[in-house]
Amino acid sequence: MRLCEVIGRHATLLPCLAFLLLVTASCAPHIADMSLVREEMARGNYECAHSLLKEGDEDDVLYLMEKGLLSHYAGLFSESNEAFERAEMLADDLYTKSISREAAALLTSDLVLDYPGSDMERAMIHFYRALNYINLGMAEDALVESRKLSQRLVVVREEREGKRTYYDDPFLQYVSGLLYEWGGEPNDALISYRAADRLYSELGSEYGVVPPPTLKCDIERTAKAVGIAPWEDEASAVSPLPAEDALKRLDKGCARSEGYGEVVLILELGFVAHKEELVLHIPILEDETSLAESYDEDFYLGLADRAYGYDVAGREVAYVLSVAIPHHVHKKPLARSGLLDVGEARVETVRTQDLSAVAGRNLNERMPRILAKTAARAAVKYLAKEKAEDKWGGFVGALFDIAGSATEHADTRSWLSLPSEIHLARLPLPAGTYDASLRLLGRDGDAVETVDFGRIEVIEADITFLHHRGP
Amino acid sequence: MRKWYISAFIFSLALALAAAGCSKKVVQRVEPDEVIDLSGKWNDTDSRLVSEEMIADCLNHPWLTKHATKYSKDPVVIVGAIRNKSSEHIAVGTFISDIERALVNSGDVSVVASSLERQDLREEKADQARFSTIESLKKQGVELGADYMLTGQINTIVDQEKGEKVVFYQTDLNLIDIETNSKVWLGQKKIKKFIERKRVSY
Numbered sequence: 001m002r003l004c005e006v007i008g009r010h011a012t013l014l015p016c017l018a019f020l021l022l023v024t025a026s027c028a029p030h031i032a033d034m035s036l037v038r039e040e041m042a043r044g045n046y047e048c049a050h051s052l053l054k055e056g057d058e059d060d061v062l063y064l065m066e067k068g069l070l071s072h073y074a075g076l077f078s079e080s081n082e083a084f085e086r087a088e089m090l091a092d093d094l095y096t097k098s099i100s101r102e103a104a105a106l107l108t109s110d111l112v113l114d115y116p117g118s119d120m121e122r123a124m125i126h127f128y129r130a131l132n133y134i135n136l137g138m139a140e141d142a143l144v145e146s147r148k149l150s151q152r153l154v155v156v157r158e159e160r161e162g163k164r165t166y167y168d169d170p171f172l173q174y175v176s177g178l179l180y181e182w183g184g185e186p187n188d189a190l191i192s193y194r195a196a197d198r199l200y201s202e203l204g205s206e207y208g209v210v211p212p213p214t215l216k217c218d219i220e221r222t223a224k225a226v227g228i229a230p231w232e233d234e235a236s237a238v239s240p241l242p243a244e245d246a247l248k249r250l251d252k253g254c255a256r257s258e259g260y261g262e263v264v265l266i267l268e269l270g271f272v273a274h275k276e277e278l279v280l281h282i283p284i285l286e287d288e289t290s291l292a293e294s295y296d297e298d299f300y301l302g303l304a305d306r307a308y309g310y311d312v313a314g315r316e317v318a319y320v321l322s323v324a325i326p327h328h329v330h331k332k333p334l335a336r337s338g339l340l341d342v343g344e345a346r347v348e349t350v351r352t353q354d355l356s357a358v359a360g361r362n363l364n365e366r367m368p369r370i371l372a373k374t375a376a377r378a379a380v381k382y383l384a385k386e387k388a389e390d391k392w393g394g395f396v397g398a399l400f401d402i403a404g405s406a407t408e409h410a411d412t413r414s415w416l417s418l419p420s421e422i423h424l425a426r427l428p429l430p431a432g433t434y435d436a437s438l439r440l441l442g443r444d445g446d447a448v449e450t451v452d453f454g455r456i457e458v459i460e461a462d463i464t465f466l467h468h469r470g471p
Numbered sequence: 472m473r474k475w476y477i478s479a480f481i482f483s484l485a486l487a488l489a490a491a492g493c494s495k496k497v498v499q500r501v502e503p504d505e506v507i508d509l510s511g512k513w514n515d516t517d518s519r520l521v522s523e524e525m526i527a528d529c530l531n532h533p534w535l536t537k538h539a540t541k542y543s544k545d546p547v548v549i550v551g552a553i554r555n556k557s558s559e560h561i562a563v564g565t566f567i568s569d570i571e572r573a574l575v576n577s578g579d580v581s582v583v584a585s586s587l588e589r590q591d592l593r594e595e596k597a598d599q600a601r602f603s604t605i606e607s608l609k610k611q612g613v614e615l616g617a618d619y620m621l622t623g624q625i626n627t628i629v630d631q632e633k634g635e636k637v638v639f640y641q642t643d644l645n646l647i648d649i650e651t652n653s654k655v656w657l658g659q660k661k662i663k664k665f666i667e668r669k670r671v672s673y
Contacts, residue, residue: 085560089510095634095668140555147558151629158632 030062031274034416037070038271041417042471046073049417061087061094062115062413069128069417073469077132084125084132091116106377107384109324110411119156120358121415123172126152130179131266134465139183146179150192165361170199171353171422174212178264181218182463186225193219207357210350214426217254224255256428261458263427265340265438267349268469270333270420273356275326275363275412282306282323282375284382286316306375321378324410325370328363330356333420334448334471335440340425342456343434349423356420370411378408419469431460440470511666513561513625513640521642522569525658529621529646530579534655538618547581548574548646549617557627557640570621570644583617619655620647634668 033054040049050070056063064087071080094116104112116122126149133142153168153176160167177192197219200211212218256262283306288299338349381404389397436453449470458464501507506516538546550571555561567585574582584592596611603609623644630637639661646656 092668095670096672097670098672100673141560144555144558144560147627151558151631155631 029277030413031276031416034066037066038416041070041073041469042271044469046070046075050074050076058086059090060115061090061117062415064090065117065121065125065415066417068125069415072128072132073417075135077135081129081132084129087117088122088125090114091122106373107380108407109377109409110373111409111413113411115411115413117415118166118359118362119160120166120169120355120362121418123149123152123156123169124355124415124418127172127175130175131465131467143179143183143185146176146183147188149176150188163365165365166358168195168199168203169353169358170196170203170211171209171424173199174215174352174424177218177222178463181222186222190219190222190226190228193222206361207354209352209354209357212350212352212424212426220254221256256461259430259460260428261431261460261462261464263340263342263425263429263436263456263458263464263466265338265347265349265423265425265427265466265468267338267423267425267438267440268419268421268467269335269423269440270331270356270471272414272416272418272420273328273330273359274416275410275414276329277324277410277412278327280323280325282321282378283310283312284321284379285312321375321382322405322408323374323378324408325367325374326363326410326412328360330360330420332443334442336443337441338423338425338468338470339439339441340427340436340466341438342427342429342436342458343432345427345429347425347427349425351421352424353422354420355418355422359414374410378404381408429458431458433457436466438466438468508664511636511638511664513557513559515565517640517662518562518566518569521660521662522566522573525642525644525660526570526573526577528658529644529656530574530577532656534646535579542618545579545581546618547583547615548619548621549583550574550585551620551622553622553644554624556624558629559627561625563625566625574621581615583615589614617649620649621645622647623658634670636666636668638664638666640664 064083068080068083126145130142130145174196177189180189385400388400436456438451440449442448628639642660644658
């Protein structure tokens with residue numbers, strides 16, 4: 001049969017196959033789009049990085065999150081908030097799953113599904129929006145973000161009940177408490193500080209993070225502000241202190257001294273771990289074709305295990321399915337901490353958040369499901385190709401085969417401009433103006449970067465926020 | 472012969488293709504007071520309705536007649552800070568404008584400019600003193616002092632589970648006698664919204 005006759009007989013299939021190839025063409029990995037942007041970010045050229053971000057789809061949550069964060073670093077705080085606001089709204093709307101898209105995903109790739117952002121990414125939006133409002137001098141709106149963050153974490157807790165990873169966020173709870181306290185809402189601050197304290201105990205060692213050294217004092221101070229004496233604060237995780245000791249502690253360090261303000265440094269380091277595609281080959285044996293055709297669930301779940309290696313000795317392989325799954329790639333930040341000097345005072349930052357660790361554990365948790373879905377999809381593609389071949393001949397079967405392989409991509413999407421780690425330092429100081437600088441220390445203790453913040457003003461009973469992103 | 476996977480394959484692709492081609496922007500003009508709820512968040516309708524209802528309630532209370540009896544003139548009110556303590560970015564400026572409009576349009580009270588507006592006006596008068604003609608010059612030091620200050624806050628309580636969300640807005644306004652610091656009227660308006668998102672669509 002001549003090629004043009006075959007095409008003529010199966011003209012109705014061609015738009016579908018063309019669509020598959022279109023999907024494939026639009027599936028350039030997000031990491032490839034972001035590589036130049038990340039290079040400029042690593043050099044600290046945020047305006048350049050912002051300009052290098054390709055114009056994207058304003059209905060794409062991932063693009064909006066990247067745009068929001070790059071705008072933030074470029075100092076375009078209002079533009080950043082607009083992008084984040086839209087990302088939030090669209091992510092909320094993606095609660096509604098499209099059956100047609102889910103079906104298409106089962107037969108092509110998860111990349112046809114809209115990306116709503118992970119729980120961690122969606123929570124981080126509020127963190128950056130709060131920083132934007134602080135930079136814009138809109139404290140009331142920064143507090144709105146703090147409230148939204150608290151609500152978001154409640155939703156995460158409810159949706160991830162029983163899960164071991166990212167069921168809450170100690171760092172974001174702490175930041176929320178910090179903002180509430182700054183905004184004169186000690187009751188809400190106390191609740192968030194207590195949550196942070198509990199979560200650092202539960203998750204700190206798993207994620208390799210520690211609470212800010214001031215946390216116990218923060219709890220005691222806010223507890224006192226709402227009329228709870230520290231030794232009566234049984235609900236908090238603070239070890240009960242004898243009344244006399246607790247009072248001394250409050251007098252010495254926990255209470256805000258008159259005439260004092262505070263400097264808070266938020267230091268971001270490195271790039272969050274990203275996902276790359278790993279192609280796996282899964283054998284289907286000759287005597288398993290009936291199981292595959294009957295869509296036996298156990299059979300498909302069992303296929304996932306074969307990705308890690310399967311001995312086919314003495315058995316006939318009917319087909320080798322090629323599947324693509326995501327895996328994590330992570331490079332540790334160059335700097336391990338920062339030394340902040342404000343006037344004569346010095347404080348070292350502590351690692352309070354490890355976004356790479358969170359992302360890595362989340363992917364591990366999801367991996368069995370990803371593998372099962374990927375293996376099932378590969379099997380369906382294979383069977384579609386077999387049946388197409390039976391019905392319409394080898395040419396159409398081959399087209400199905402090509403389209404099936406071409407559309408098989410792992411979903412490696414994630415918010416790539418996020419940092420790997422976030423460090424924090426709090427430094428109470430008498431009100432006044434000071435020279436402030438930061439020295440980033442590498443793994444060997446040598447300075448890898450020095451930052452001059454210039455003259456900063458510390459205002460009584462207020463917080464001066466400093467923010468820097470380093471390598 | 473079982474052909475479900477081929478049918479599903481073609482059907483889902485056709486649906487996805489159709490969905491991709493369905494996005495089209497439509498713009499139409501609507502009446503400003505028409506109620507349109509899109510996201511379920513605080514919107515222009517909430518701002519207008521809350522301000523109108525609360526000010527109507529405020530002007531229906533005895534403090535107004537007591538003031539008229541005591542001073543034989545309309546009270547002078549200034550709208551002070553109304554704090555957004557909610558979990559939404561509410562345009563408080565618009566809400567304050569709605570309140571001022573409702574107060575002025577009632578005809579029962581006089582409303583004076585806010586401290587920021589007064590600053591601008593004083594600068595303008597200082598400017599006039601240098602550059603305007605004597606006939607058109609506006610006097611300084613004859614401003615009307617407010618008798619009462621209206622302050623308040625907007626709070627929200629959010630309850631959410633899966634695709635269902637209830638947002639409870641509570642707006643509290645206080646009218647305070649500036650001379651005595653006594654609160655002469657306390658108003659409260661509550662709005663409850665139920666927002667539901669479907670789990671699946673086609």
